[in-house]
Amino acid sequence: MTTATLTIDLHAIAANWHMLNRMSQGQTGAVVKADAYGLGIDRVAPVLAQEGARQFFVATTKEGVALRRVLGPGPAINLFAGHMPGDAEKIRSAQLTPMINSVDQLIGHVETLPGHPFGLQLNTGMNRLGMDASEWGALRDIALSQHPRLIISHLACADEPGHKMNAAQLKSFRDMTAGLKIPLSLGATGGILLGADYHFSLTRPGIGLYGGLPFVDAQPVVTLDLPVIQVREVPAGGSVGYACGWIAPRPSRIATVSGGYADGLIRAMGNGATMTHNGTKVPVVGRVSMDLITVDITTLTDTPGHLQLLGQHQSVDTVAGFAGTIGYEILTSLGPRYDRVYLT
Ligand SMILES: *Cc1c(COP(=O)(O)O)cnc(C)c1O
Numbered sequence: 001m002t003t004a005t006l007t008i009d010l011h012a013i014a015a016n017w018h019m020l021n022r023m024s025q026g027q028t029g030a031v032v033k034a035d036a037y038g039l040g041i042d043r044v045a046p047v048l049a050q051e052g053a054r055q056f057f058v059a060t061t062k063e064g065v066a067l068r069r070v071l072g073p074g075p076a077i078n079l080f081a082g083h084m085p086g087d088a089e090k091i092r093s094a095q096l097t098p099m100i101n102s103v104d105q106l107i108g109h110v111e112t113l114p115g116h117p118f119g120l121q122l123n124t125g126m127n128r129l130g131m132d133a134s135e136w137g138a139l140r141d142i143a144l145s146q147h148p149r150l151i152i153s154h155l156a157c158a159d160e161p162g163h164k165m166n167a168a169q170l171k172s173f174r175d176m177t178a179g180l181k182i183p184l185s186l187g188a189t190g191g192i193l194l195g196a197d198y199h200f201s202l203t204r205p206g207i208g209l210y211g212g213l214p215f216v217d218a219q220p221v222v223t224l225d226l227p228v229i230q231v232r233e234v235p236a237g238g239s240v241g242y243a244c245g246w247i248a249p250r251p252s253r254i255a256t257v258s259g260g261y262a263d264g265l266i267r268a269m270g271n272g273a274t275m276t277h278n279g280t281k282v283p284v285v286g287r288v289s290m291d292l293i294t295v296d297i298t299t300l301t302d303t304p305g306h307l308q309l310l311g312q313h314q315s316v317d318t319v320a321g322f323a324g325t326i327g328y329e330i331l332t333s334l335g336p337r338y339d340r341v342y343l344t
Contacts, residue, residue, distance in 0.1 A: 029055035031206030158190025212327035241286025264333030
C-alpha cells in the first residue's frame with residue numbers, strides 16, 4: 001500500500017475533553033474550527049457532543065453550516081467571525097450564534113435577523129477581533145437591550161503563564177463586563193491552565209483536545225505511519241534528493257517513504273527531523289519532496305514496512321519543532337491523501 005495512514009484516536013479526544021472539563025470551573029465548550037484542527041469535524045464533533053459539550057465554536061459561517069448538519073439541532077454553534085454581510089440566511093437556517101465583533105456587525109445582525117441569538121466579542125488587548133473598550137462603552141446599552149447570549153474575549157499570550165499580558169487582559173475583561181449577568185468566556189486551552197480566575201462561565205479549548213501544547217498532560221491523538229516504497233544503498237559521497245540536498249558521509253541505506261509537502265509534511269521540516277521505527281529514531285535526509293521523503297535507516301537492523309512520523313514517540317509539537325512551527329499548524333496542514341482510521 002502506498003497510502004500513508006493517519007490514525008485518530010477519538011477516545012483520546014474524549015479523554016482530553018474530560019480532563020479539561022474537570023479543570024474548568026464553569027462549562028467546557030469545544031473549538032472545532034478548521035475541520036476540528038484537521039482531524040475531521042464529522043467524526044470529532046459528535047464524540048464531543050456525546051461526551052457532554054454543548055457549546056461549539058467555529059471560525060466561519062460555512063463551517064457552522066457544516067457543523068449543524070453533523071450535530072443536528074441542540075448544541076450551540078458559535079461563530080468567531082461574527083455576522084458577516086450576506087450570511088444572514090445561513091445563520092438563521094442553521095441556527096448559528098455569531099459572536100458580534102463591531103458596531104457594523106451589530107447593526108447588520110439586528111436589521112437582518114431581529115431576535116436571533118448572538119454573542120459579543122470584546123477586544124481586551126489582542127487587537128485581532130472584537131469591540132474596543134471605547135466602542136463597547138458607546139454601544140453597551142443598545143447591545144445589552146438585544147439580550148446577547150454570551151460575551152467572549154481571547155488571550156494573546158496564554159501559553160506563557162508568566163506573561164504580563166494575561167493579567168492585563170483579565171483585568172480589562174472584568175472591567176468591561178462588570179455587573180453583567182450574561183455568561184462570560186475568556187480562556188481557551190492556555191487560559192484553562194492559567195487557573196480558575198480565567199475560566200468564567202465557559203472555557204473554549206481547541207488544541208488541548210487534539211493532544212497539543214500547552215496542555216502537557218494531553219493524551220496523544222494522532223499517529224502517522226508512512227509506507228516505505230523503496231530502500232537503496234547509497235555509497236559514501238552519493239547524494240540524495242533535489243539539489244543534492246544530502247551527501248552520504250558513509251555507505252548508507254536510504255528508505256524512501258510515501259508522504260511529502262502535499263500532505264502537510266512541510267519542507268521546512270527537512271534537516272534535523274526524525275521518524276521512528278519501533279521507537280528507534282532515524283533521521284530524515286535531503287529535501288522533503290511533494291510526495292516523498294528520504295530517511296537514513298543505516299542504523300536499523302531490519303527493513304521496516306513503514307516509518308512513523310507522529311505517534312507515541314514523536315508528538316505533534318516535536319514535529320512542529322523540526323519545522324520551526326507550532327502543533328496547530330502541523331495538525332491543520334495534514335492533507336486529504338491519507339487513509340484516515342478512527343479509533344472508536
Ligand atoms: C482558536 C481559538 C480558540 C481555541 O484555542 P486553543 O488554543 O486551540 O485552545 C479559542 N478562542 C478563540 C477566539 C480562537 O480563535
